[in-house]
Amino acid sequence: MSELVVSISGRSGSFPLSADFTASRGVTALFGHSGAGKTTLLKMIAGTLSPEKGRIAIGDTVLFDSESRINAAPEKRHIGYVFQDARLFPHLSVRHNLTYALWAGRRQAGRPFAEVVDLLGLGSLLERRPATLSGGERQRVAIGRALLSNPALLLLDEPLSSLDHARRQEILPYLERLRDESGLPIVYVSHEIDEVARLADTLVVLSEGRVVASGPVAEVFSRIDGIGGAGEDAGALIEGHVTGWDPGYRVAFIDLGGEAFQVVDEKLRPGMHVRLRVRARDVSLARHAPEAISIRNVLPVRIVAISESGAFAEMELSFAAQVLRARLTRKSVADLGLKPGEEVFALVKAVSVDRSSMRFAKGG
Ligand SMILES: Nc1ncnc2c1ncn2[C@@H]1O[C@H](COP(=O)(O)OP(=O)(O)OP(=O)(O)O)[C@@H](O)[C@H]1O
Numbered sequence: 001m002s003e004l005v006v007s008i009s010g011r012s013g014s015f016p017l018s019a020d021f022t023a024s025r026g027v028t029a030l031f032g033h034s035g036a037g038k039t040t041l042l043k044m045i046a047g048t049l050s051p052e053k054g055r056i057a058i059g060d061t062v063l064f065d066s067e068s069r070i071n072a073a074p075e076k077r078h079i080g081y082v083f084q085d086a087r088l089f090p091h092l093s094v095r096h097n098l099t100y101a102l103w104a105g106r107r108q109a110g111r112p113f114a115e116v117v118d119l120l121g122l123g124s125l126l127e128r129r130p131a132t133l134s135g136g137e138r139q140r141v142a143i144g145r146a147l148l149s150n151p152a153l154l155l156l157d158e159p160l161s162s163l164d165h166a167r168r169q170e171i172l173p174y175l176e177r178l179r180d181e182s183g184l185p186i187v188y189v190s191h192e193i194d195e196v197a198r199l200a201d202t203l204v205v206l207s208e209g210r211v212v213a214s215g216p217v218a219e220v221f222s223r224i225d226g227i228g229g230a231g232e233d234a235g236a237l238i239e240g241h242v243t244g245w246d247p248g249y250r251v252a253f254i255d256l257g258g259e260a261f262q263v264v265d266e267k268l269r270p271g272m273h274v275r276l277r278v279r280a281r282d283v284s285l286a287r288h289a290p291e292a293i294s295i296r297n298v299l300p301v302r303i304v305a306i307s308e309s310g311a312f313a314e315m316e317l318s319f320a321a322q323v324l325r326a327r328l329t330r331k332s333v334a335d336l337g338l339k340p341g342e343e344v345f346a347l348v349k350a351v352s353v354d355r356s357s358m359r360f361a362k363g364g
Pocket residue numbers: 012013014015032033034035036037038039040041191
């Protein structure tokens with residue numbers, strides 16, 4: 001499997017952009033506020049906008065290299081691009097939208113048609129016209145069309161941004177299958193923290209045209225306070241294995257590398273690997289392990305850092321080689337006399353864990 005390696009600088013009009021990162025198999029999320037330069041970066045990778053300097057390669061194939069004056073045309077780059085809106089041909093059926101590039105003779109056959117139809121659940125939609133599809137179904141067709149072009153890389157530019165919450169939840173499992181089964185590097189632009197937490201393996205955070213952080217998603221999440229200033233939404237990703245499930249109470253038991261954790265969920269089963277997003281505002285701290293308390297999760301943690309601003313104190317906590325964040329009032333920190341280096345207990349309600357951003361994979 002080939003990696004995408006990007007090391008470029010350039011501009012879009014007067015907007016300067018520079019980026020260095022590597023995207024391997026799985027999803028690399030490009031995350032950043034509106035205007036951070038995400039689309040500009042995708043255009044440079046796709047070849048519709050040229051950087052001034054640097055290099056872009058997928059495995060051994062060089063797409064752009066300013067030194068050796070290589071700048072492959074977009075159609076020669078073997079990149080599948082999916083936009084915010086599906087951009088399907090309205091007068092063609094789903095089947096013909098999917099195969100258009102093939103029978104127009106523009107692309108070579110790649111992945112078997114039936115395999116793509118199955119992966120994205122398009123079987124019952126093949127004879128329909130785009131106007132009769134939901135937004136989520138249209139995006140699945142657009143992704144299918146991109147996959148059938150036999151790409152070496154998929155670029156998805158906020159593919160869910162035009163969809164409401166329910167439609168997003170409907171399409172996310174297909175994107176997870178795409179990630180796990182296509183074997184392709186996928187660059188996924190989003191400014192939705194939940195999508196990033198659920199889908200991404202690698203996270204690249206852009207701000208004002210520059211990469212301000214990149215790396216494994218849990219690590220970057222925990223390093224950057226509320227990534228890109230998500231404020232109220234600040235949190236951390238924690239990972240573990242499901243060890244049990246209580247069907248009576250619908251509670252899953254998770255081993256976070258030695259610490260037990262419980263969440264409420266219908267889909268988690270023993271053996272699954274999970275990643276959970278815990279919001280800083282849902283974590284409380286106690287000096288002593290509480291007794292007779294309804295909160296299911298009490299984790300022994302060490303205070304790594306405290307940063308105070310206004311009425312609030314953002315706490316960085318570590319346990320079992322993982323990071324958790326807590327947002328307390330400054331007054332609580334003062335009353336409890338909390339200091340970096342101290343061992344305390346973090347309290348997390350099982351019902352507060354953000355289920356929409358939960359990611360799980362069998363085994364592993
Ligand atoms: N041709 C241009 N001339 C001047 N400014 C430009 C040009 N193209 C893009 N920009 C500016 O570059 C910045 C980055 O734009 P870009 O579309 O890459 O952002 P983005 O992170 O994708 O944002 P969004 O999430 O809103 O789509 C914006 O401020 C935009 O106005």
